[in-house]
Amino acid sequence: MGYAADVAALARKDLLLELRAKETVPSMLLFVLATLTVFHFALPRGTGHVAALGLLWVALVFTALLGLTRAFVPEREQGLMDALVLAPCDRSAIWLGKALAVLAFLALAELVALPAFGAFFSGVDGRTVGAVALADVGICTVGTLTGAMAVAGRARELLLPLLFLPLVIPVVVGGVGASAAGGSGRFFAFLALYDAIFGLLAWAAFEYVVSET
Amino acid sequence: MVSARNLSKRYGAKRVFDRVDLRLDRGGALLVTGPNGSGKTTLLRILAGLVAPSGGELRLPDRALVGYLGHEPLLYRELTPLENLHLFGRLYRVPERGERIGMLLERFGLWEVRHERVGTFSRGMQQRLGLCRVLLHDPQLVVLDEPFNALDAAGAALLDATLEELRDRALVIATHEPGRVERLATDRLAFA
Numbered sequence: 341m342g343y344a345a346d347v348a349a350l351a352r353k354d355l356l357l358e359l360r361a362k363e364t365v366p367s368m369l370l371f372v373l374a375t376l377t378v379f380h381f382a383l384p385r386g387t388g389h390v391a392a393l394g395l396l397w398v399a400l401v402f403t404a405l406l407g408l409t410r411a412f413v414p415e416r417e418q419g420l421m422d423a424l425v426l427a428p429c430d431r432s433a434i435w436l437g438k439a440l441a442v443l444a445f446l447a448l449a450e451l452v453a454l455p456a457f458g459a460f461f462s463g464v465d466g467r468t469v470g471a472v473a474l475a476d477v478g479i480c481t482v483g484t485l486t487g488a489m490a491v492a493g494r495a496r497e498l499l500l501p502l503l504f505l506p507l508v509i510p511v512v513v514g515g516v517g518a519s520a521a522g523g524s525g526r527f528f529a530f531l532a533l534y535d536a537i538f539g540l541l542a543w544a545a546f547e548y549v550v551s552e553t
Numbered sequence: 554m555v556s557a558r559n560l561s562k563r564y565g566a567k568r569v570f571d572r573v574d575l576r577l578d579r580g581g582a583l584l585v586t587g588p589n590g591s592g593k594t595t596l597l598r599i600l601a602g603l604v605a606p607s608g609g610e611l612r613l614p615d616r617a618l619v620g621y622l623g624h625e626p627l628l629y630r631e632l633t634p635l636e637n638l639h640l641f642g643r644l645y646r647v648p649e650r651g652e653r654i655g656m657l658l659e660r661f662g663l664w665e666v667r668h669e670r671v672g673t674f675s676r677g678m679q680q681r682l683g684l685c686r687v688l689l690h691d692p693q694l695v696v697l698d699e700p701f702n703a704l705d706a707a708g709a710a711l712l713d714a715t716l717e718e719l720r721d722r723a724l725v726i727a728t729h730e731p732g733r734v735e736r737l738a739t740d741r742l743a744f745a
Contacts, residue, residue: 342646349643353629353636360631360670414629422603423627423686427644428617551605 346429350437355444357414364410368449372403373456380460390520392461393468397515400446400453400472401479401508407445408483409500411438412491421491425550435546439484446476471518474531478511478538485542488549510534554578554694554723555600560609562595569595573609575742579693582724582737587744593727594624594698596742600725601696613694617645620692622700626683630672634663634682637671638689645690657685661711676703684712696725701733709733 358364379395415421424434450472454464483504490500511534517527560573570592577583585593598604601621602613613619628637635654642650658664661681671679680703687695701709716724716737726734 346644349640353632353640356636357629357631414631418627418630419623419625420627420629422621422623423641424644426601426603426616426619426621427641428615428646429644 343430343433346433347436347440350424350434351440351444354411354438354441358441358445364407365445365448367410368403368407368445369452371406372399372449372453375399375402376453376456376460383461389462392457393520394516396453396457396461396468397475397512397519399457400450400475400515401505401512403449403453404442404446404476404479404483404508405501405504407442407449408487408504409497411442411484411487416491416496421550431547431550432543434550435484435488435542438487439480439542442484443476443480446480450476465519467524468519470528471515471524471531474518474528474535475511475515477535478531479508481535481539481542482507482511485546485549488546492549507538554581554614555725556610556612557600557606558610560596560599560606560611562592562599562604563607570744573742575740577694577723577725577740579723580721581739582720582726582734583740583742584731584734584738585725585727585742585744586729586731591744593744596744597621597696597698597725597727598623600694617690618693619696620687620690620694621696621698622683622687623698624702626679626686628671628679628682628686631670633668633670634658634685635667637682638685641686642689647690653689654685657688660715661685662707677705677708680704681708681711684715688715692722694723694725695719698727699729700726701728701730 376399379399383392415424425431454469458464486500486503486507489503490496493499511531514527514531514534518524518531555575555577557573557575561571562569573596575583585596587593595604599606599611600613601619602616638654639650642654647653658667661684663678663682663685671682674682700712704712716734720737724737728734
């Protein structure tokens with residue numbers, strides 16, 4: 341109960357910060373819409389649904405990356421990671437609260453991105469929505485951990501994509517497979533397994549990421 | 554409450570300090586002085602539990618008992634004082650949080666601005682609110698790095714009075730103005 345309340349308080353804080361600053365979600369929305377527009381004009385006419393779906397996943401991963409680069413900005417600029425780390429709550433609550441907030445921002449961006457994709461290319465079916473939802477969990481758990489690692493480093497703007505993108509390649513593979521391939525059940529299971537394994541790893545590793553030596 | 558033997562800190566090849574011994578119990582106050590870059594802040598971060606030493610033995614209380622004020626007040630600028638203190642009060646499991654927060658905000662002259670964003674505050678007001686955050690969970694070890702920074706005369710007087718009230722705790726204070734807290738000091742550590 342205490343852990344859940346800590347996570348809720350930390351996630352609520354991030355939602356409130358975004359509600360006041362209005363920086364991350366508008367940027368993500370603009371980015372994903374601009375990217376889909378570019379893809380719309382860049383792809384030759386008659387391009388197949390599967391190719392278009394591939395580009396949707398590219399747009400979503402880079403939109404998530406944009407959100408993740410902003411995720412720890414208040415903690416970095418105001419030294420607040422010290423205050424959070426000093427608190428006697430379980431440090432994984434900091435990670436989980438942040439991951440939930442990033443998930444909310446990404447879901448908001450996708451609420452606009454998926455209909456826009458439907459308008460530019462072809463309709464989005466239930467399989468794609470399900471795959472995106474499962475992929476979001478993996479993207480946010482891994483992304484929040486790598487975001488925290490990048491904050492601790494010097495070249496943080498470079499470090500985040502270098503850490504994050506290789507780790508989400510399996511998400512793209514699973515996501516494209518689940519939304520496009522015939523045998524999508526296997527890919528859904530793959531995405532769920534990725535979420536479980538990397539969620540658990542990130543939850544356990546966060547303590548060491550934020551401990552300064 | 555705090556004991557350190559032969560404490561050292563290095564960042565790669567750079568030595569920050571070596572062979573620091575100290576012991577601090579309730580009712581004690583350690584005054585840390587020295588020029589910029591001499592290692593005061595690093596030592597305070599170690600004593601707050603934020604940084605691990607490179608060598609030596611160190612015994613610290615549980616982090617629920619530590620209050621730390623660094624060079625920054627460690628507050629969310631887009632949140633109000635109430636929102637900031639409720640967040641940290643929640644994380645520190647402060648009982649009767651609302652009352653405690655109200656009392657601290659009144660004491661540090663911030664009650665009237667409790668619904669305004671911290672980012673609109675002067676540096677001195679932020680420092681006062683930072684002190685509220687430090688004292689919120691009634692810490693037994695209070696670690697203050699240049700606590701008089703940015704405070705006006707009224708704020709500094711308020712902090713003087715607060716430090717007097719904290720005499721029964723263990724205090725570690727780093728300052729460029731040792732004269733201000735000399736009366737409290739039971740032990741001194743001067744970095745060269």
